[in-house]
Amino acid sequence: MGDTSAPSQGPKIHTEVKDSDLVFRRRRQIVDASVQLFISKGFHKTTTREIAKAAGFSIGTLYEYVNSKEDVLYLVCQAIHSEMEQRLKQRLRHGINGARDLEAAIGVYFTVCDQMSDHILLIYQETKSLPAESRRFVLEHELRITGVFKDLLARGVADFSLRPLHPPEITLVAHNIMVVGHMWGFRRWALAPSFSLEQYIQLQSDYLLGELT
Amino acid sequence: MGDTSAPSQGPKIHTEVKDSDLVFRRRRQIVDASVQLFISKGFHKTTTREIAKAAGFSIGTLYEYVNSKEDVLYLVCQAIHSEMEQRLKQRLRHGINGARDLEAAIGVYFTVCDQMSDHILLIYQETKSLPAESRRFVLEHELRITGVFKDLLARGVADFSLRPLHPPEITLVAHNIMVVGHMWGFRRWALAPSFSLEQYIQLQSDYLLGELT
């Protein structure tokens, strides 16, 4: 899992100042172990002992790098969003035609959603279990990703490859893209009998973009 | 909350055969109390003692009408879906123009989602906590609601008020309608600054139906 540092601006997870990248490495171990456990058993049914064991050390050590079980959940949520954001941005292209770039981005995004559907599900299910402040930061991170699509839409409007859209419409369409991507993850059981991922991307792109040209 | 009986076909929640509608009434009390608690604290952080107290009797009595805490969650999920289904079907119209009926249904459905957004969120968050068999029945119930939109779409195609659609396309659009409805519930924090419910219904209907005519 990608970025496991305490995010530049977010609730600090305070531990003694035994610095260096050991903290960073240990937290990555914690996140990697927890993601799998949370996905298969859920946050509440996973015990701190299991997390420690799966991470390769003892509970005592776990609590050297984290102040509470909820901290672990926060690290996990941030790591998932970071990874999604990174995988998406990494593969964005910036051509001369905004509409085409948007379509490509949708394809990339849906593919990422496909690969990370368990992680997305986890966030839907467990965000509520975060303390209020942490939850705010997690939701903000999600908004940052939505912003990627807002930007692409705005660019398409600016270069006339998309029809004019009011700002609220841009917001709406960006959220639609996000949610339709998630939908492939959390409704696979209903959709997979009818579509392959490629077909899903194709059809949904048509629906999403059809109205915008 | 509506139907709190063990559904005609579903995992039986077995209790001693002290029949009559007392079982029914008591279970309704349990569901009504639990919905509120689960929404505000989540399933895992709600204790059986709290449920009993909120329902107006003791834990002992609670376990006369239910075999486990998970049973309560199952009753709650079924009650929520039943209520959604009922509120939706109750207000469906069956005119001569399928497309118009569909548009009306979308409006009704989104309004129901608005009123029951906390309940929808609860189902997204806690369905995973159900035992496998119960979960299957809950998801099937959700599919039944999706079926309402499939039927409306098929009718629209049949009377030529919608363009021809392949069965998979009908499935996809029906799921899109469902999820876009839920989206108003679980992304209100992001959408409400830009839209009223009425505006949301208007815009989303345009996007959803625009491609179908």
Place this chain on the structure above:
DNA sequence: CCACCCCGACTGAGCGCTCGCTCAGGTTTA
């Protein structure tokens, strides 16, 4: 009419257990 008993609904103290978290002490590193 009373005295008796029965029965099903209801109660809540308490059982057995698990959990998140701590800390006294051991091990490794430099």
Place this chain on the structure above:
DNA sequence: TAAACCTGAGCGAGCGCTCAGTCGGGGTGG
């Protein structure tokens, strides 16, 4: 050997669930 790091037995709180017991109304025999 001091500092940094790690260990895991143990603590106390709280959980889901049970079960011996209470209560009240209605049937029965005298």
